[in-house]
Amino acid sequence: MSVETWDYIVVGAGSAGCALAARLSEDPAVRVLLLEAGPRDRSPWIHLPIGYGKTMWSERLNWRFHTEPQREMDGRRLYWPRGRTLGGSSSINGLIYIRGQREDYDGWAALGNPGWSWDEVLPYFVRSECNERGASALHGDAGPLRVSDIGAAHPLVESFIDGARAIGLPRNDDFNGPSQEGAGYYQLTTWRGWRWSAARAYLQPARRRHNLHVLTGAQATGLVFEGRRAVGVRWRRGERTHEARATAEVLLCAGAVQSPQLLQVSGVGDPEHLQSIGVPLRHALPGVGRNLQDHLQLRLIYECTRPITTNDQLRSWRGRAAIALQWALHRSGPLAVGINQGGAFVRALPESTRPDTQFHVATLSADMAGGKVHPFSGFTVSVCQLRPASRGWVLAASPDALQAPRIQPRYLSAPEDRRAAVAALHAARAIVATPPMRALVHHEHKPGLAAHEGDDSLLAFARREGATIFHPVGTCRMGPDEGAVVDAALRVRGLQGLRVVDASVMPTLVSGNTHAAAVMIAEKAADLIRHERRGTAAAAGYRSSDFAVDAAGAAS
Structure with a gap:
């Protein structure tokens, strides 16, 4: 077994891992090792925004997990794609840039996590962002992560926005602005027709540094401890096992599925669970793998009265040639914007004081996300409850980290989530029933007429x-209580030299897509780590004078 020594070892090159490794390596005095189980991000389907439909099923680029049977979802095992390449899920996601709501982060702080309120995390969102609209109090224009407008208007999205306005929603041209509520176009993590993943944003410029070493095809199989201190990581490539040692810290960035699994197979977790799979207990932390939360998507599909959908363009060789030429000449069109172009944030439940439901509007339709498009002019209006009450778990199935863990989200197990699902479907139909939308709807393909019999039929559709x-998110929850896994500095409770830095630390799910928040967590973690390394008593807020951020190189 070969052994090498580094200052920091980052496990997982996803949204958080890429950002964290790049930021830490800005200090030339430290050596950083980044381990990624998947291959390099060389596939053209990663970099072409519409390639989402290909990477969604790739055995090479995707972990292709499945959940346990879902009792409230007709006993189905649901497919869970997760990125397995440089950039992680930011290399295969739908590209939407959403931060969430102020109340999400103020809620984290209120749960006993100082430093995580909206006013305290906003500077990290701004620092990470290079928004094509320029800098403002809420946006950055010099960060590594490119954020772009979709550009051209689409008649379907325009009609949806007009339909939302007809029921009283405002048009919103910036879902990351002062208010999230309303309908409009999404901004995407793209630049000039290309995907701008965390790997492209952070790793590509950082890999010029001699103190950052990136290993792909390197699956972490366990943590190495000396007493209560994490001192390294065992990892495997092919049939050979290696060990890397960390003089400063081991940083888990493997995501909400695999960060808890890696802790568990290393003996950190619920003693009863570890005993059941034959893993010797090193440190009891019953919260590891618990508190799993996820957004459940319900997709309404409509047949359009006009041949203006992406389905129409993809059905013929002429249409495919036209959109390919549009992208080649102008870096625009369907190939450049991915799947969902527009959306909305609404209050579907009457008692809600802020948006509780997110809409995604896609100018195409398929039986499932990333599937083959329908043979008719179709489009999709999907809804998801922003802050579900249902809680599940992720548990290692065996001591072998190469075996997929058991995933149990427990969708719709909370009564309020079932009520919210029905309310969201009603809200979608209310917008589609307005005159601006009705002119484009031939008929509802799903749920269809069978789901017009009342709330029970809509709930049955949601389950089906x-x-x-x-x-x-949430499986290594941040908090001050005994059920939490990490503290507000993201250090694993009761251990030294070990932090978790990814979406698993979120106490509660943010109100929207999670990529931007995962990057923010890594940006803040980098400051926490560097301040502690400098010997300060407590991590201070971000000050631009503290760090030499090579924004121009990162954004080039």
Whole structure:
């Protein structure tokens, strides 16, 4: 077994891992090793925004997990794609840039996590962002992560926005602005027709540094401890096992599924669970793998009265040639914007004081996200409850980290989630029934007439057709209580030299897509780590004078 020594070892090159490794390596005095189980991000389907439909099923680029049977979802095992390449899920996601609501982060702080309120995390969102609209109090224009407008208007999205306005929703041209509520176009993590993943944003410029070493095809299989201190990581490539040692810290960035699994197979977790799979207990932390949350997507599909959908363009060789030429000449069109172009944030439940439901509007339709498009002019209006009450778990199935863990989201297990699902479907139909939308709707393909019999039929549709929208969080929850896994500095409770830095630390799910928040967590973690390394008593807020951020190089 070969052994090498580094200052920091980052496990997982996803949204958080890429950002964290790049930021830590800005200090030339430290050596950083980044381990990624998947291959390099060389596939053209990663970099072409519409390639989402290909990477969604790739055995090479995707972990292709499945959940346990879901009792409230007709006993189905749901497909859970997760990125397995440089950039992680940011290399295969739907590209939407959403931060969430102020109240999400103020809620984290209120749960006993100082430093995580909206006012305290906003500077990290701004620092990470290079928004094509320029800098403002809420946006950055010099960060590594490119954020772009979709550009051209689409008649379907325009009609949806007009339909939302007809029921009283405002038009919103910036869902990351002062208010999230309303309908409009999404901004995407793209630049000039290309996907701008965390690997492209952070790793590509950082890999010029001699103190950052990136290993792909390197699956972490366990943590190495000396007493209560994590001192390294065992990893495997092919049939050979290696060990890397960390003089400073081991940083888990493997995501809400695999960060808890890696802790568990290393003996950190619920003693009863570890005993049941034959893993010797090193440190009892019953919360590891618990508190799993995810957004459940419900997709309404409509046949359009006009041949203006992406389905129409993809059905013929002429249409495919036209959109390919549009992208080649102008870096625009369907190939450049992915799947969902527009959306909305609404209050579907009467008692809600802020948006509780997110809409995604896609100018195409398929039986499932990333599937083959329908043979008719189709479009999709999907809804998801923003802050579900249902809680599940992720548990290692065996001591072998190469075996997929057991995933149990427990969708719709909370009564309020079932009520919210029905309310969201009613809200979608209310918009589609307005004159601006009705002119484009030939008929509702799903749920269809069978789901017009009342709330019970809509709930049955949710159970039968609901699926993940790929936002799992919470399985290494941050907090001050005994059930938490990490503290507010993201250090694993009761251990030294070990932090978790990814979406698994979120106490509660943010109100929207999770990529931007995962990057923010990594940006803040980098400051926490560097301040502690400098010997300060407590991590201070971000000050631009503290760090030499090579924004120009990162954004080039």
